[in-house]
Amino acid sequence: ERQILMAERLGLEIIAIRTEWGKQMNPSLLEDALKENPDTKLVVATHAETSTGVLQNIEELGNIVSKTNALFMIDCVTSIAGTEILFDDWNIDFSYAGSQKCLASPPGLSPCAMSEKAYQYIKNRKTKPSSWYLDLSLVNDYWDKDHIPQYTVAVSSIYALYESLRLLEEEGLENRWNRHKVNAEKLRKGLTEIELNLPISPNDRLDQLTVVTKPDHIDDVEFRNKLIYDYNIEIGRGLGDFAGKVFRIGLMGESCKSEYVDQILEVFQKEI
Amino acid sequence: ERQILMAERLGLEIIAIRTEWGKQMNPSLLEDALKENPDTKLVVATHAETSTGVLQNIEELGNIVSKTNALFMIDCVTSIAGTEILFDDWNIDFSYAGSQKCLASPPGLSPCAMSEKAYQYIKNRKTKPSSWYLDLSLVNDYWDKDHIPQYTVAVSSIYALYESLRLLEEEGLENRWNRHKVNAEKLRKGLTEIELNLPISPNDRLDQLTVVTKPDHIDDVEFRNKLIYDYNIEIGRGLGDFAGKVFRIGLMGESCKSEYVDQILEVFQKEI
Known part of the structure; x- marks a missing residue:
């Protein structure tokens, strides 16, 4: 529901697929919705839903999206480090997570991953996102050879995340x-x-x-x-x-x- | 310049007053611009400009804005705790700062202040801001009696800021x-x-x-x-x-x- 609220604020056209509370979504609902709306640009789903306690079958949903031109974005806030995520195999294009749940780091950071397809989309978009702070093309500029800083990063949180990743490596994913x-x-x-x-x-x-x-x-x-x-x-x-x-x-x-x-x-x- | 880029992304109509690099702005330039544009809703300035090393005369600018219907917003990122800021006396309506400069706390937080006028404006606005994350009306909901959380806050950064404020109190502002x-x-x-x-x-x-x-x-x-x-x-x-x-x-x-x-x-x- 929050993803819907956010998309509305950005003036996007949304097709919400709401299903029974507390149950996995039937993938055929997504299949039907994509057939009815072949111009869909982005499909969004939550992997591990803390509101309902439900794990969605991202592999199957990703399989459906991969047959269309849409990008597939996953909320991995709760799933990261707590349950299997196969980013490439499941045809995910973009995912965002949280530092504070199963990664066991302080809250404040959101680790992200993007596919080559999502990277190219972001690089080539003609209108700029409304938020400077959350503009990933600027983050990419930082990782690029030119190293252009976008803002002062929360350095201490990054050290904490680094340590939590070290502990994760020690334990084994x-x-x-x-x-x-x-x-x-x-x-x-x-x-x-x-x-x-x-x-x-x-x-x-x-x-x-x-x-x-x-x-x-x-x-x-x-x-x-x-x-x-x-x-x-x-x-x-x-x-x-x-x-x-x-x-x-x-x-x-x-x-x-x-x-x-x-x-x-x-x-x-x-x-x- | 970054404030201008941000406003452009939000599709706002902007009147940029650019003056000589490395000099305080002549307040009469603002006075003239406001006379030419009596519908101006917001005047934005930077108090301590780290790009140019210039301190702006916010008191005088605020005095000019207070005679119009516009709100007055100040970037205090570098000035907070490093130089005098008289929020009320200078007729400031909204200011944002940084934790990492003269407050000497880790980067990652942006302390804000708003006047009653700005609070009422935010409370009564009919369109929602494009960003959920930076929506201050939701922050206000959290401080209100209902205590509705907007997102998971960076708790450890807040403890750090608390300690830096304690040290500031010890030293004296x-x-x-x-x-x-x-x-x-x-x-x-x-x-x-x-x-x-x-x-x-x-x-x-x-x-x-x-x-x-x-x-x-x-x-x-x-x-x-x-x-x-x-x-x-x-x-x-x-x-x-x-x-x-x-x-x-x-x-x-x-x-x-x-x-x-x-x-x-x-x-x-x-x-x-």
């Missing part, structure tokens, strides 16, 4: 994906054992964020406040169609540890 | 202004003593950045590289009309120390 998978499985198993319901179907679930149905006898705000003040654990509230109905438990980067899973399961068992 | 003044005077005196020329007239000069004419027998790039590699001192090159003709010596925040002035004067004496 696949090991980190696996750590998120193992801890999420343990959390889901434990929640099921204390007879809580997981509304997202097993095929659609994120490992980074687990959505669990709130039992009727529990007050949403009161419970989450208790967790913060008594146990120093913060969990998320439901959003959109899930507002007031679920809790969202994040396990990302540094917070994705087996002992933290034990801790939250203990608290849920005691307080629910 | 007027003491910091004075430190910049005293060290700049010492630098200018020293440069004059080794018979170098300061092209900015005494009334127009910045304390944060001193512009000095490059002697003809010195090679611009070679000299600045020597300073970096042999002495670990970085100075700036001339920009715009000053390109290749001057050096720009910054004395801001942490780098504004008496012993650094001694050091650079010694190096200039030896190498020029």
Whole structure:
């Protein structure tokens, strides 16, 4: 929804494909929309949706987009370093991420990647983007041989990201994906054992964020406040169609540890 | 010039007042332009210009703007904490600054201030700004009672800014202004003593950045590289009309120390 708001501000023409909250999108919806709108320039999707706890099938969507002239842009904010992303194999043209989730670096930076096709598009566009600050052609000028600075960069955040990437290399990318998978499985198993319901179907679930149905006898705000003040654990509230109905438990980067899973399961068992 | 480029990207109608490089603007130029264009919505100026080494007379400009319906916006990136800014007295409506110069905090944040008039304008505007990220009405929503988050903020940069403000309070704001003044005077005196020329007239000069004419027998790039590699001192090159003709010596925040002035004067004496 936020991507739609942003595109509206830029005066772009948008075809929104909204599907059922909490379920993966049926790729045939995208296929149909692209057939009806053959002039589509850009297809945008979110890989790991923290609002709904759903992982989208980017490989299949990318396959569909690659048969058209559109570029394919992916929000990898939550997925980066938490789950497999195969940029080239999945025909992604542009992706942006966040430093603060599974990369476990301070917030403030957004690592990006672009395909040769996206690079050429940006290089050859005739109108300039409305924002100087977010103009990637200027970032490219910096990486180019001329090295033209666009603005003063947040140097300390870049050192922090460098260190977090070093730690990631030490752990191994696949090991980190696996750590998120193992801890999420343990959390889901434990929640099921204390007879809580997981509304997202097993095929659609994120490992980074687990959505669990709130039992009727529990007050949403009161419970989450208790967790913060008594146990120093913060969990998320439901959003959109899930507002007031679920809790969202994040396990990302540094917070994705087996002992933290034990801790939250203990608290849920005691307080629910 | 960058403000003009940014406004062009937003499709705004711009009246650029360009005056002689390296001199304060004559306020009557603004007065005339506003008389010719009574529908002007926004007047923009830079307080301390690091490209030219010039301090603009914001008080006088603000006085002129306050007699019209326009809002008055000031770039305080270099001036904040390095020289006096009287936001209310000078009739400023909006100002933005940088964390990394005289505030001596890491780069990455831009402290802003707005007048009640600017706040009301932003609150009541009918079209949304093109950038979600830089939309101040959403920042205001966050500070409001509803506390609606716009994005994940760079928390560690904010802690750093907090600490730099604590250090500023410890030193005293007027003491910091004075430190910049005293060290700049010492630098200018020293440069004059080794018979170098300061092209900015005494009334127009910045304390944060001193512009000095490059002697003809010195090679611009070679000299600045020597300073970096042999002495670990970085100075700036001339920009715009000053390109290749001057050096720009910054004395801001942490780098504004008496012993650094001694050091650079010694190096200039030896190498020029």
